[in-house]
Amino acid sequence: MGEALNGLKRSIMCGEVRESHIGQKITVMGWVQRNRNLGGLDFIDLRDRTGILQVVFGDAISKEAFEKADKVRPEYCIAVTGEVVRRESPNPNMPTGMVELKGQEIKILSESETPPIYIKEGLDAAENIRLKYRYLDLRRPDMQNIFMIRHRTAKVIRDYLDQNGFLEMETPMLTKSTPEGARDYLVPSRNYPGMFYALPQSPQLFKQLLMVSGFDRYFQIVKCFRDEDLRANRQPEFTQVDLEMAFVEENDVMTLNEGLIKHVFKEVVGVDVALPIRRMTYAEAMNKYGSDKPDLRFGMEITDLSEVVKNVDFKVFSDALANGGSVRALCLKGGADMGRKDLDRLGEFVKTFKAKGLAWIQLKENEIKSPIAKFLKEEELSSIIEKMSAEKGDAILIVADKDSVVFQSLGQLRLELAKKFDLIKDKNEFNFCWITEFAMFEYDEEEGRYFAAHHPFTMPMDEDLEFLESDPGRVRAKAYDLVLNGEELGGGSIRIHDTKLQEKMFKVLGFTEESAWERFGFLLEAFKFGPPPHGGLAFGLDRMIMFLGGTDNIKDVIAFPKNQNAFCYLTEAPNIADDKQLAELGIEVIKKEDK
């Protein structure tokens, strides 16, 4: 066992020692970054959360201390008392680089075996090792920095919402299964064997009930759960900044949240977000960028060529148009230089999004090169070039199909080209945009029914209410997403607060009146007692921290994350349970049968 503190107190953090402390006696505590014996002196770089301080021991001061210092190795945890002196060879790259600590006493608080990963920035170790030894991985300064950002972000969010009249309120974790969303995590009940709670996918219904309860403005930074196959940058448990306001319309919620975002980015990373944030309808976003979360850090908008090519005698175009689809294209500046191989690769790329292929026209210096040129009359070709505002040196990249395929393939192609041709000039830009007037429903062809695009509690736009039952596909919702650099940062909506309309909504979604009441009776019942108009929004906190912390790996912003199989390398959860406990819960594990 290491030495005990026995009343010894730290007087200052390592990274905070400056020239103003010269001559003072201080005590610091932390970890040995490295230890070198040079010319009879022992130099220890001592690290804590705030940074590194150089400590020097010479045996002129205390032979005993010198010998102890001489034997400490990396990641030993030590306490050093001594005098701050000016450094003979200053290091201007370190905040503490003008001084060093002339060690007088040293305590070895605990020893360390050789750590399996290096404690340094920008580590490139295998992920499973980093996760298994997470407590060492988290000692790395870049990881420490991210969690300081995470703390700071949550703090300034709370400060801002508190100042704006929001109450933070806790909603249940052991609750009832939610509808239409992802798969719930279940929790068996012991009091009611064979029955289950669900962990919340979001506090949606509870926050609406809090509005019915008259709390006026609610927020919560809260864990949510989804038992889904984990795509990259998803975790089974994640954190939402969840908020709801009574007596508001779309604009009120968006304006409040713009203020919040501006505050956060200013306070945490010193970035000024210009307000108001640009707003774009869902229709415009799809038409121009083929995405409901467009990356606006570069242009290259999609252009609709349907009108221009409507008489072209090319089966791919005419079939698409005849089937209610469209012909649309991107104009890639400088794309005329691409070779055949590159073009073929782009063709393969769009096929992964179900496009049948990519037609292209290259405007080379002295010729126009295109596999579809033979189908185009001269004036059709010029019309296309004109419509695309294409110039010599450009390439026009065309997809013809039904709209959903055209949008997705060109939207993704646009992002792919931005990467390939480095179209995003300012890597530090934060480009925000609201997307509004979302479609209320998405039609699932396999299941042959409509699903709520946002969720079933979203209020339709007033002017589309009349189509709710007759033509759900054209109903737009009072929903809005906040998009940052092509990623969804948050989203929300104005909610239904009327029993009849909510019942109608469930009906469109395929619920019988009985099944709707069985699952959501408490909400439908609550709306009978003077519910206020209300709406809200939820931000993904993990995603926000990824932006603020400058990482594109969600595992970097969660202290103890799980892997893609929802397995924890550190604790080795999940694991087997006690049969007796399972029996109390009224469940048993299904035995694999022998064949």
Place this chain on the structure above:
Amino acid sequence: MGEALNGLKRSIMCGEVRESHIGQKITVMGWVQRNRNLGGLDFIDLRDRTGILQVVFGDAISKEAFEKADKVRPEYCIAVTGEVVRRESPNPNMPTGMVELKGQEIKILSESETPPIYIKEGLDAAENIRLKYRYLDLRRPDMQNIFMIRHRTAKVIRDYLDQNGFLEMETPMLTKSTPEGARDYLVPSRNYPGMFYALPQSPQLFKQLLMVSGFDRYFQIVKCFRDEDLRANRQPEFTQVDLEMAFVEENDVMTLNEGLIKHVFKEVVGVDVALPIRRMTYAEAMNKYGSDKPDLRFGMEITDLSEVVKNVDFKVFSDALANGGSVRALCLKGGADMGRKDLDRLGEFVKTFKAKGLAWIQLKENEIKSPIAKFLKEEELSSIIEKMSAEKGDAILIVADKDSVVFQSLGQLRLELAKKFDLIKDKNEFNFCWITEFAMFEYDEEEGRYFAAHHPFTMPMDEDLEFLESDPGRVRAKAYDLVLNGEELGGGSIRIHDTKLQEKMFKVLGFTEESAWERFGFLLEAFKFGPPPHGGLAFGLDRMIMFLGGTDNIKDVIAFPKNQNAFCYLTEAPNIADDKQLAELGIEVIKKEDK
């Protein structure tokens, strides 16, 4: 459906309107508390989170508005625009009582059926009705006030800890089963069918790992879970203020938390807590108050009579002493007047705590009355009276048994007498006390082994380390509880940070080396890499809010609580799960077999 806001915005909250607003046009929104038609005028008390404002409609202003106002009923949700005027008959009991709103326009945002409970303070409705219509129960001003206190408390805790260098960090909810504690809630895993996560009973091991990770000071306001039979004032999910500090000893943690408590009580309820908070060893608390959470708002300490009665020829006393027990007593001022029935009732009371009975001595004006007088020589009786500092008019109440029974029965009797004789004079007093030097282990006679009194990660006191294996019962822990008015507000300890010592601890608790490593290998492994000395504490937030909000019912401080069977009356969780989903999880519900 009610009327839409259509751009109408609230300009002020109901409870904030004052004389300074007279002459201004305002818009308020809220719920109808009551609606009276008096002398051709319509008076509406309009309520929101901040209070009530009187609104008056006369048909001289707008016949249409008057008619609409006339028909609204309690709990209708409305918006009113009008002019603030001086009230003809002021009501000095209301903050808004000097003014009223002369209504010009009214929107009925939604109607209400007659609510099943009254929306008023101090409601005495059946609990299941209050919980089923929780959204109405929460509209009551006293409930609204509690949740504003809860928000404010969490906020000032975060502010204080942030200012003191703590980082709020999130720990996993889907984690591994913890030891030695209550029963875990389990969560079946889909990726590993037949295996389970556990919901955390506390973030204990993760916060220790965060100290190993070098985060220095951690806190979290976090949901924790225990699947226990619910005693009064327990909930299956509850909230902890959880914190941990590196490079500290007991005194550092206690001092920091005293500052936190002082800040919270000052900021939230304006109470000055005098520092430092009194400290008392566990031994002293048991000896004087028969409890490790003594209520110090009144005296009446327990006195040990063992020495005084050691030669008394009374079998109950001599047996107790011969078996290593003790004879102890309370002196109740004014207790000489109690009748036989009352004394018998106290005798029954102590029997519920396993005492064999209660001996008593009443010092009446002219005589001493006692059923045990016949066993006592005159000088023995005087010695008892002298030892107890008893005076005429008092009663001495004696229990003889083994210490654990004596302490519990007299400790509980002390509290019972305080209630019965109204010994707590200042009902608003907040009397804090630290209890220190807890016993490390409790011996379970049924299981024939030691259990950790706090938890297995608590550091023993240095001077008792040598007895860890030879005589665990005498080992005291570096643990401390904060007690307020006889309730435990929080508790914590300095932790073990040494693999060898931690292994030894597990051994005392009956783990084999293999089983200890299987369950806690990640912690034992982490201690190999320079763990810092560390310790921490956790407060029960719900309990704290009960004190600050002035309620003795935990359901009042949780927005959506469950009943004693962990059932939610509102959502009717838990409920049955889909067989397909259970199959994916590799579990099935055990069918009740026919007999």
